[in-house]
Amino acid sequence: MTLPTEEQGDRSLASQRSVETITLGVILAFAALMAWDNWRTGIRWESTGPQAGYFPFYVSIILAGACIYGLVREALRMSKLSRSFVSRDEFKRVMQVFIPTLAFVPATQWLGLYVASFALISGFMYWIGKLKPWVSLLTGFLFSLIMFVVFEVAFDVIMPKGPLERLFGY
Amino acid sequence: MEALGLLFLGFKVLFTWKTLALMMVGLTLGIFVGVLPGLGGPNGVAILLPLTFTMDPTSAIVMLSCIYWGALFGGAITSILFNIPGEAWSVATTFDGYPMAQKGQAAEALTAAFTSSFIGSLVAVILITFLAPGIASFALRFGPPEFFAVYFLTFCSFVGLGREDKHKTIISMALGLILAGIGMDTVSGQLRMTFGNAELLRGVNFLVAVIGLFGISEILLTMEEQLALKGHAARISMKVVWKVWKDLPKYWVTLLRSSVIGCWLGITPGGAIAASFMGYNLAKRFSRDPNSFGTGRIEGVFAPETAAHASGTSALLPMLALGIPGSGTAAILLGGLMVWGLNPGPLLFVEHKEFVWGLIASMYLGNVVGLVMVLTTVPFFAAVLRVPFAAIAPMIVVSCAIGAFAIQNAMFDIWLMLGFGVIGYVFKKIGIPMAPLTLALVLGSRAEDAFRLSMIGAEGDLRVFWSNSLVGTITTLGIILLFWPLIGATITKTLKVLRLKH
Numbered sequence: 001m002t003l004p005t006e007e008q009g010d011r012s013l014a015s016q017r018s019v020e021t022i023t024l025g026v027i028l029a030f031a032a033l034m035a036w037d038n039w040r041t042g043i044r045w046e047s048t049g050p051q052a053g054y055f056p057f058y059v060s061i062i063l064a065g066a067c068i069y070g071l072v073r074e075a076l077r078m079s080k081l082s083r084s085f086v087s088r089d090e091f092k093r094v095m096q097v098f099i100p101t102l103a104f105v106p107a108t109q110w111l112g113l114y115v116a117s118f119a120l121i122s123g124f125m126y127w128i129g130k131l132k133p134w135v136s137l138l139t140g141f142l143f144s145l146i147m148f149v150v151f152e153v154a155f156d157v158i159m160p161k162g163p164l165e166r167l168f169g170y
Numbered sequence: 171m172e173a174l175g176l177l178f179l180g181f182k183v184l185f186t187w188k189t190l191a192l193m194m195v196g197l198t199l200g201i202f203v204g205v206l207p208g209l210g211g212p213n214g215v216a217i218l219l220p221l222t223f224t225m226d227p228t229s230a231i232v233m234l235s236c237i238y239w240g241a242l243f244g245g246a247i248t249s250i251l252f253n254i255p256g257e258a259w260s261v262a263t264t265f266d267g268y269p270m271a272q273k274g275q276a277a278e279a280l281t282a283a284f285t286s287s288f289i290g291s292l293v294a295v296i297l298i299t300f301l302a303p304g305i306a307s308f309a310l311r312f313g314p315p316e317f318f319a320v321y322f323l324t325f326c327s328f329v330g331l332g333r334e335d336k337h338k339t340i341i342s343m344a345l346g347l348i349l350a351g352i353g354m355d356t357v358s359g360q361l362r363m364t365f366g367n368a369e370l371l372r373g374v375n376f377l378v379a380v381i382g383l384f385g386i387s388e389i390l391l392t393m394e395e396q397l398a399l400k401g402h403a404a405r406i407s408m409k410v411v412w413k414v415w416k417d418l419p420k421y422w423v424t425l426l427r428s429s430v431i432g433c434w435l436g437i438t439p440g441g442a443i444a445a446s447f448m449g450y451n452l453a454k455r456f457s458r459d460p461n462s463f464g465t466g467r468i469e470g471v472f473a474p475e476t477a478a479h480a481s482g483t484s485a486l487l488p489m490l491a492l493g494i495p496g497s498g499t500a501a502i503l504l505g506g507l508m509v510w511g512l513n514p515g516p517l518l519f520v521e522h523k524e525f526v527w528g529l530i531a532s533m534y535l536g537n538v539v540g541l542v543m544v545l546t547t548v549p550f551f552a553a554v555l556r557v558p559f560a561a562i563a564p565m566i567v568v569s570c571a572i573g574a575f576a577i578q579n580a581m582f583d584i585w586l587m588l589g590f591g592v593i594g595y596v597f598k599k600i601g602i603p604m605a606p607l608t609l610a611l612v613l614g615s616r617a618e619d620a621f622r623l624s625m626i627g628a629e630g631d632l633r634v635f636w637s638n639s640l641v642g643t644i645t646t647l648g649i650i651l652l653f654w655p656l657i658g659a660t661i662t663k664t665l666k667v668l669r670l671k672h
Contacts, residue, residue: 129560
């Protein structure tokens with residue numbers, strides 16, 4: 001595993017330790033929620049065997065236990081020093097790919113997957129990759145076209161489609 | 171030699187133009203997936219799985235397993251030419267492979283890597299051919315308690331033998347088991363953990379989870395690390411190939427040792443990653459000149475590659491014979507089998523003989539065709555890596571979305587995939603392993619069913635897991651493995667004390 005070390009002039013946004021604590025806390029809350037829901041479903045024995053909530057309930061308890069162990073261990077650790085989880089620059093780069101991806105999902109619903117993927121690829125190549133406009137547009141177009149031919153035409157795998165595909169009668 | 175006859179039957183199923191063409195397509199796609207950073211064996215297979223939904227099961231599994239072979243071969247290309255392991259199990263290959271490329275011996279290193287992958291896989295496939303039918307027919311006698319005991323053993327060995335913090339492995343596994351339980355309960359038909367959400371009725375599909383956990387998270391990580399690809403060009407000539415092959419017999423001990431390690435760690439869920447490191451370290455320890463390792467020794471390429479591929483291939487043995495995958499990718503192939511209504515496990519060998527032997531035969535053939543293909547097309551695939559990452563990243567995102575959507579035609583699954591991508595990113599950075607989650611997600615409902623059926627049979631008496639010598643041995647072994655770190659530490663301590671007394 002590669003863990004980034006703090007570089008000079010690139011401030012850390014969050015420490016390894018705080019992210020770990022928060023994650024374990026979230027999982028613990030999830031485990032509690034699941035345990036409660038399964039308890040509601042039924043964790044007892046019936047004439048036909050264990051009820052539906054039995055198995056997941058006990059797994060939730062194990063999960064909660066492991067989280068509590070992790071949290072306690074983290075709290076008891078003497079050294080307050082911790083490696084950086086992510087630095088500002090790193091986080092910016094992650095967001096550069098995450099935000100377009102996040103926008104891509106609703107776009108597939110309105111524009112159809114193929115048009116949205118054209119927009120994502122061309123836009124990403126041009127704005128983030130700083131590649132030439134015609135290279136970006138052509139790559140996006142060719143990739144979407146190939147995907148369309150492979151999935152829609154050759155293998156009959158149906159993807160969400162939008163106004164443009166309807167124009168061509170698909 | 172019943173196996174040989176059945177294998178012949180398998181080859182007969184395989185030799186049609188259509189299957190052979192699919193094989194080539196699968197291998198090409200697989201090498202692509204293996205070469206591209208941010209894609210690897212498990213999620214490559216998961217993303218491409220939808221392509222096979224409209225095929226008949228035999229063609230589909232042949233293509234999928236060829237994608238898998240291709241990905242295994244492809245990982246070595248990036249390790250050697252670019253010093254970037256395409257897969258975690260190619261990390262050890264970079265130790266000597268990249269120095270060889272720096273010395274201008276890239277072609278030799280690549281030939282060595284491909285050849286040893288071929289040998290490792292071949293040994294494992296031979297093992298599968300002769301062992302799998304036996305294990306399957308033995309397992310036909312298994313009832314629910316025995317099956318649960320085997321699942322229990324699998325889970326325990328992940329916890330006990332994994333290198334990660336134990337509580338993190340348990341967290342990952344328990345999360346997988348809970349996620350597997352969401353939706354309709356298979357025994358009673360009751361809904362659980364859906365919170366009234368209609369989208370959750372279907373449950374969390376594990377392929378969607380895999381695409382997010384491995385594909386999307388890998389893109390985020392690669393972006394963060396700002397990967398700069400600087401590599402060596404390579405072209406493999408026949409002369410180099412002959413030269414390396416002529417020297418092969420000299421390294422038979424290394425090859426054999428690594429094959430054995432690989433097969434062992436593949437069948438027990440130790441995994442290809444552990445196998446590759448162990449293969450490398452043992453080759454170094456037994457070498458007459460251990461210090462020269464790391465400077466570009468061809469043995470340093472042979473050892474990890476053979477072990478990794480022997481392990482990657484033999485992971486399919488428990489998957490086919492018992493329905494328990496030995497690796498992440500095997501888990502996904504298992505998911506694929508279930509999509510076509512084939513239930514992996516001992517009955518598969520009885521009910522779908524043609525399918526099983528077609529698959530095993532395709533392993534032989536795919537391996538040979540794959541070796542020829544990679545040897546001839548290396549320059550082309552190395553060029554793929556020169557494509558800027560800004561073009562590759564969004565293409566992988568789109569491929570992941572297509573893969574996630576196609577599994578159940580659900581928009582919700584694309585959102586789910588994105589969520590798992592974020593989870594994968596965070597987990598990877600704080601050291602929560604993801605393989606246990608994948609395994610638990612795919613085995614969860616089977617393990618639960620086995621547990622509940624045995625409980626019903628025994629009227630809630632846990633002693634059913636020690637009711638006969640077979641199930642008792644497996645369960646006890648599981649518990650020993652679970653507490654192995656404690657037991658191992660105690661043994662070392664006692665030994666130390668004894669030694670001090672003397």
